[in-house]
Amino acid sequence: MANAFIRRLEQAGTLADLEQKVLLSLEFGTQELAAHQAIIGQQAEPVLCLMMRGLACRYATLPDGTRRIAAFLIPGDLFGPPAGFPSELAWRVGTLTRCSVAELPRPDLCMLSSYPGIKRALRWLMRDELNRARAWLLNDSQASLQRVAHLLCELQARLEAVGLAGQDGCELSLSQADLADAAATSHVHISRILQTLCGHQLVSLGRQKLTITDVRRLRDLAGFDPGYLAARRAEFEPDDLLVSGLT
Known part of the structure; x- marks a missing residue:
């Protein structure tokens, strides 16, 4: 890797x-x-x-x-x-x-x-x-359905950027409990949300797997703009916090 x-x-x-x-x-x-x-x-x-x-x-x-x-x-x-x-x-x-x-x-x-x-x-x-x-x-202010969709969109986009997902969809080894704890919702409610996403054919559920099947429509639902993931080249110069913290 x-x-x-x-x-x-x-x-x-x-x-x-x-x-x-x-x-x-x-x-x-x-x-x-x-x-x-x-x-x-x-x-x-x-x-x-x-x-x-x-x-x-x-x-x-x-x-x-x-x-x-x-x-x-x-x-x-x-x-x-x-x-x-x-x-x-x-x-x-x-x-x-x-x-x-x-x-x-x-x-x-x-x-x-x-x-x-x-x-x-x-x-x-x-x-x-x-x-x-x-x-x-900012995503915490959205309704729970959009909040979960946004989390899935971000994860797909990040995995695609490092060559571990396709632009049309990807398979995630995420449990419902993991998603619930990331979206700050209950484990019961996350099950309903995923069933709704499945009903709209945006994701599918398998054994310990969640597959995003329609990235474009899922992004539309979430209002997901991947621009914040594409910000390039930090504007600050040499002795920034990260590099100086390594010394």
Whole structure:
């Protein structure tokens, strides 16, 4: 999945051949994790990790014990707070499916930031995450049907960008409970929403699988504009928060 990481970084602009070779030459120590397993706990030491395979999420456990998912993590995503951030402020990160995760030594990432194209892309990754966080916040104001449709559209668009989904649809290993916790709705209500989407032939449900079957119509329903996922090239220059936090 090093190629997924390269495709993720190249959303900020094309990397030079040398930069791609450097990324492909990195040797990641990966760990295989089962579904529904913690990757980063609330009190864990801050680490930087790379999603190699599978689907994970950032989440918080609310005072009443319920889980709220705040972001999905796909292959090619980096996650974990920059150095210097208090670990108690970090969201937990956990797997939703079987995952391969690589821990990235900070010296390696500092070395990567010496390459202009990679440095630009690392800045862009931080900005992209902020854009998606804003979109999720705005999406919370929509009705639950549109809210769920928007989450599915974003996930499809992001997977397509790294070569893991087609533009006409994709198969997702998401449970109804995962979607409910991402959409801030009940597990009973999410079942009704998915049945409505199935009735309109926008998605189909299988055993532990949800398939988006009509991307265009689902986007129309959600009012989904993928423009916030296509924002390129951070406008701020060298010593930004992400790169300086790696030192």
